[in-house]
Amino acid sequence: MNFEDYQGIWVFIEVKDGEIVPVSLELLGAGKQLADKRDSELAGVLIGENVKHLANTLYEYGADTVYVYDDPIFKDYRTESYMKALLECCQKYKPEVILYGATSTGKDLASAVATDLPTGLTADSTILDIEEDTGLLLASRPAFGGNIMATILCKKYRPQMATVRPKVMKALTPEPGRTGRLVEETASIKEEDIRTKVLKIVQHTTKKIRIDEADIIVAGGKGLGNQKGFQLVHQLAETLGGAVGASRDVVEAGWVGHHHQVGQTGVTVTPKIYFAIGISGAIQHIVGMQNSGLIIAINNDPNAPIFQSSHYGIVGDAFEIVPLLIEQFKQAFNREVVDHV
Amino acid sequence: MLHIVACIKQVPDTKIIKMNPKTNTMDRASAPAILNPYDAHAVEEAVRLKKRYGGTVSVLTMGPPPAVKAIRKCIEIGADEGYMISDRAFAGADTLATSYALTKAIEKISKIKPVDLIICGKMTIDGDTGQVGPGIARRLDMPPLTSVNKVEEINQQEGYAVVHRKLEDGYEVIQSTMPCLMSVEKEINDVPYSSMTNMLKAARYQPIIWAVADLEGIDRVQLGLKGSPTIVSKVWAPTKPSGGTMLEGDPGEQAEKLLNVLLEKKELFTVKGGDNS
Amino acid sequence: MSEKFDCIVVGAGPAGISCAYELAKAGVKVLLLERGEYPGSKNVMGGVLYRKMMEDVIPEFWKEAPLERPVVEQRFMMLDKESAVTFGYKGMEWGQEPYNNFTVLRAKFDQWFAGKAVEQGALLVNETVVLECIVENGKVVGVRTDRPDGDLYADVVVLADGVNSLLAKSLGFHKEFRPDEVALATMEIIKLDKKTIEDRFNLEENQGTTIELFGDATKGILGTGFLYTNKDTLSIGVGSLLSGLIKHKIKPYELLEYVKNHPMIRPFIAGGEPVEYLAHMIPEGGYHSMPKVAGNGVLVVGDAAQLVNAIHREGSNLAMTSGQLAAETVLLAKEREDYSEHTLNHYRSRLMSSFVGQDMKKYKDSTHHFDKFPQYFDKYIPMMNKAASQMFTVDGSSKWEKQKKIWKDVGTAGEKLKLARDAYRAWKVMK
């Protein structure tokens, strides 16, 4: 394997319902820094049906080149078809690095591609860097349940691959009108070679604000005692117009569904305001919310680690503070609304 | 009759693992070794499918000798047979080398009894990657089905399976040919309290253990540390953000101070807050 | 399905394990049931393992058992609020084979010991709670567990379920404890660097010290405390009679916090990090509260039979010996094919003629004695401290004068007489 042949930073562009998934844009932002350091090109690999037009957005977010596989066969994500396209693209254009979002799709695809190439794959990275001279990717990630951070290297193989957690990297400010090079490709895969079919896609239709999109999250932990106590979180969330988040212990206790879990094994969130009520602040939880705009913690234990990670802290009993807050907030808000008129 | 192989791993319970703050190393001895929690769900799903369609469940692990304990745990859940590959040559494997070794073992198991379905956990709590399952699938040229949170149907006659794959905001229903490999989410099932019959069986159970030499046509270069493209170059403690302002006073005062903080961001609340008042 | 065993042993502590070990060794089909995740996971013990009784079960066990440190020094500290009188013995002969005794951590030790029983052929099932004995026609024929299809049958059931033995109670073998029959002990395991431990306790590498604490360790409530050195941890704990705790309205962990902050103790544990907290009961009723230990198809061993020497805080050794004796009796019953109370009662006689019975009798009044006369703890120990302080303070007065003063401080002639009488009494119950 001649490492010289492998050049450029690639990002697998995930498309959902005809739109680019945010993590892909974030990765273009991260990829741009790596590409600049290596003085090489940043490319997006765009696979799907009727996706070609999305290339323009990718240029605006920093891509120099977009490899596109636009074909009805790629209508739905399926491991075999997408993998085949990406493998062929890889073999033809030999990138130095490929980044994927650590989503169901990104992780699935990356694992398959890594095995077939074969090459090393670092999962769930949260920090990326590259050695300017050698092109060695330094992908760092939490390991052992978040107890440690580890930097993973892949010295003997190219391309180097990593999946990256959503919401960890920052997308560039789009540069309207920026353009790049479009490389249209066709994959050799045929429908009859693919052994899976997507029968249907079911979207959760709940009106509830999704926590990874919410501006305000009110999250509760084991400190609320039981499911009934946890209602306090729902109440505050409703009053503030926010989404409900939870620690893993709460989810495991069944007080609230899985998709509310914030943290390493849940969702990473970056709301403008994050409330942590009765949450101790285990590192696995912290990694999922530490980039929030404003973090407010309420905990009756002055030594709870959560206070280390919050902008404002209240030592006190949630059952006392939160109802007071709800009441005062409602009052104040009435005043505000009246003032505005 | 289905033959299902569940891949399982013994892991340190990372929830209670202790770190040496000076050296940043893990005191592995401080954490008891447990069956990877996700894998318990994998085995349970295999057992449920066995009950639904008939067949046998084998579990497979690669690990050091004490991992026999994890196999016994699986027998408690209801697995019929346990295989373990254990050899110094496997040590230090990353996901690529692990999936290679496990694939070789599955090939050998298939010779004893053809394998229809492989089930893995979503991920291990020490490796945290979720890459081993799909890796095995690719090597055995089976369709990998990741993030499975429901098995709707298995039709052995016609050779297909229908499963739900969890997505960020819902799920998709996939039909795949068999044999295939699934990695399953935790919510796919609840692992019930094992019956006494299974407990006694497990207490007596001796797994089948293979060393590298027992696996045919194995390429030693692809095993363990040697066969692992990734290496860990540096380990450090995650940085903890430093604390902010504490809002003091009696509960009423605290709430009021907090309210003032919130009111600084009042643009966030205008619409929804008003509705509620 | 309900499988039948020759013998089912409930509880994998020292008593249950040694019983199962002996039976398995003799080829008996034995099942050992434990409710914890693994043997030792729920067990509490300050941590002195006596070599002799363990050796009776597994000769030269020290060559492979996970022991912490062989004990080369035993100290006794009589604490007052800000002082202590210490005495003890240290001997290097205790640092060599066959050793005298060892500190152990039960979580490790029990697991290993149970593994040895399994090697002998015992079947061990963890994470299973025995709910009750199955009794048919006045005879125990098996046990009911909390698992689906969880009934199990056996010729004989050995109850080794520890101090609170709900099972023996449900058979009516003994009554609910009176608060003055059990002590509540709390302990902590404190992590401390190996080298620091050896420096602080003045130890050679891998040797251990035990310190027994009296007096102010329990704020004057009847009870004792201890501080033992493990490999890289310390075990510190206090125990006192439930009745005392109730009377003084003090919570057990408060007592533990108190000892940990005692000026005589604090320096030993300074800088250590508590890694485990445990609480447990110790039966202290002595000989008088021993329950019935044999019935039709059933035997009771170890703490479940209240076999604890409260004064010397020995228990694991009595437990092991009782387990062994129970095993011998089961073998006898098997030979006779008779598991009636009549045959099984051989266990009781063997027990009573062994050191277990001897010790139980010898100390039969000790706890009660100290309980009835609190002055030992709240008066004499402080007095001793004061005396020592006066004796050793160099202030120009002669030793003779000092002794005269100390004797005067004891009080009036009546009080002096009382002291003499109490000393005699204490000597009598302990001797």
Ligand SMILES: Cc1cc2nc3c(=O)[nH]c(=O)nc-3n(C[C@H](O)[C@H](O)[C@H](O)COP(=O)(O)OP(=O)(O)OC[C@H]3O[C@@H](n4cnc5c(N)ncnc54)[C@H](O)[C@@H]3O)c2cc1C
């Ligand atoms: C591999 C791995 C992955 C993990 N992933 C995640 C993850 O994604 N997300 C996650 O959250 N966790 C995760 N965890 C679990 C994590 O380690 C913690 O166990 C968990 O976050 C603790 O939840 P908690 O803070 O709700 O509960 P606890 O730790 O029990 O904290 C409860 C808190 O409530 C406080 N409290 C009690 N009563 C009151 C009251 N009346 N008023 C106010 N405060 C009160 C207490 O002081 C305490 O600080 C993971 C663990 C591992 C090992």
Ligand SMILES: Cc1cc2nc3c(=O)[nH]c(=O)nc-3n(C[C@H](O)[C@H](O)[C@H](O)COP(=O)(O)OP(=O)(O)OC[C@H]3O[C@@H](n4cnc5c(N)ncnc54)[C@H](O)[C@@H]3O)c2cc1C
């Ligand atoms: C703080 C403290 C310090 C001590 N220090 C010492 C010391 O230094 N040296 C010494 O020799 N002794 C000491 N002892 C006493 C000693 O710990 C006990 O005497 C000894 O453990 C008794 O052994 P056992 O097997 O009878 O009971 P245990 O060790 O209590 O074992 C009983 C077992 O039965 C299990 N069990 C209970 N109920 C059920 C059920 N229903 N179903 C299934 N399983 C069940 C329990 O989980 C447990 O594993 C100390 C005790 C305490 C509390």
Ligand SMILES: Nc1ncnc2c1ncn2[C@@H]1O[C@H](COP(=O)(O)O)[C@@H](O)[C@H]1O
């Ligand atoms: N050493 C191993 N032995 C058997 N199965 C394993 C091993 N390592 C990983 N697996 C399987 O692969 C899944 C994903 O593991 P990982 O990629 O390490 O997160 C696990 O849930 C197991 O089902």
